[in-house]
Amino acid sequence: MNPCLAVSARHISHQFAGFSALNDVSFEVKRGQTMALLGHNGAGKSTLIKILLGLLKPSEGEVIVLGKNHSELKQRNELRIGYLPENVSFYDKLTGKEILSYFAALKRVTKPRVSQLIEEFGLEYAQDRALKTYSKGMKQRLGFAQAILCEPELLLLDEPTVGLDPVASQFLYGKIDELKQQGCGVIVCTHELSLIENNIDIALILAKGESLAKGSLAELRQNSGLKTRLTAPNLASWVAQEPRLAAYYADDALQLDAESKSQVLQLVMSECQVFDFSLTQPALAEIYHFYMSQNKQTQAVS
Numbered sequence: 001m002n003p004c005l006a007v008s009a010r011h012i013s014h015q016f017a018g019f020s021a022l023n024d025v026s027f028e029v030k031r032g033q034t035m036a037l038l039g040h041n042g043a044g045k046s047t048l049i050k051i052l053l054g055l056l057k058p059s060e061g062e063v064i065v066l067g068k069n070h071s072e073l074k075q076r077n078e079l080r081i082g083y084l085p086e087n088v089s090f091y092d093k094l095t096g097k098e099i100l101s102y103f104a105a106l107k108r109v110t111k112p113r114v115s116q117l118i119e120e121f122g123l124e125y126a127q128d129r130a131l132k133t134y135s136k137g138m139k140q141r142l143g144f145a146q147a148i149l150c151e152p153e154l155l156l157l158d159e160p161t162v163g164l165d166p167v168a169s170q171f172l173y174g175k176i177d178e179l180k181q182q183g184c185g186v187i188v189c190t191h192e193l194s195l196i197e198n199n200i201d202i203a204l205i206l207a208k209g210e211s212l213a214k215g216s217l218a219e220l221r222q223n224s225g226l227k228t229r230l231t232a233p234n235l236a237s238w239v240a241q242e243p244r245l246a247a248y249y250a251d252d253a254l255q256l257d258a259e260s261k262s263q264v265l266q267l268v269m270s271e272c273q274v275f276d277f278s279l280t281q282p283a284l285a286e287i288y289h290f291y292m293s294q295n296k297q298t299q300a301v302s
Ligand SMILES: Nc1ncnc2c1ncn2[C@@H]1O[C@H](COP(=O)(O)OP(=O)(O)OP(=O)(O)O)[C@@H](O)[C@H]1O
Pocket: 016, 017, 019, 020, 021, 039, 040, 041, 042, 043, 044, 045, 046, 047, 048
């Protein structure tokens, strides 16, 4: 396997008692790359995460994680994989430090690493308090610290920022960025599309166990054909004066695709002398809804 890959999943299918939870899903995540794993409830995201963790063996297909097939491993903790489950719940009578120390012992991680993470995650002041006194943000920081105890080369995060305030969310994404810089591959399952948009390199969109779309945001935008919007003050009057713009004008904006973009920009700037304008690319949420609606239409036809 390519040593630059954190994950290579080929033609993964999984059935639960005859029910198809995943069907022929393939993707790759490079080391130092973050992939968003997206899909409605029941799309198969958790099933895929369990397969990557080695908790489930896929009915079909091959998964190579950090260069290894799970069946080759003598022990699961041979691979440095970090995992933050959704709604992380620890025994709440233990203190933050006791919880991290417990996982450190399981993962054979040294005590100084526990102290280092407590400090790094700003939990020193609360390390000797029982977990039940922690806020949601503090619990999530502790959960994240638990996930990266082993200095993971692959990090799997299930809804890492749900219920967190913007500062706490940004803190976690900052940490994810640091890990990426160190070459860690990251997979994030989330429904918070606007939050993750600027923090990912690639996305995989699942629907009912099938891969609907995958690629970088630029590729997903390009393949969707969704248009970039150009807006400007008094745009309607500029369009009235320059009839060549009329074909692109809809919903108070010029709607630009990859082919027309440079030509229209030229018209706007050199013919109309308009320089005060904004370009808005389709957001991840728009791209996601586009692929979901395409899928519904395909299913309705078939
Ligand atoms: N152990 C199981 N036995 C039977 N069916 C299961 C099992 N685990 C999951 N499923 C089914 O497989 C499908 C995919 O479930 P999965 O939990 O992977 O979805 P998900 O995308 O993670 O959903 P969510 O966003 O709600 O967490 C669902 O229809 C679910 O009911």
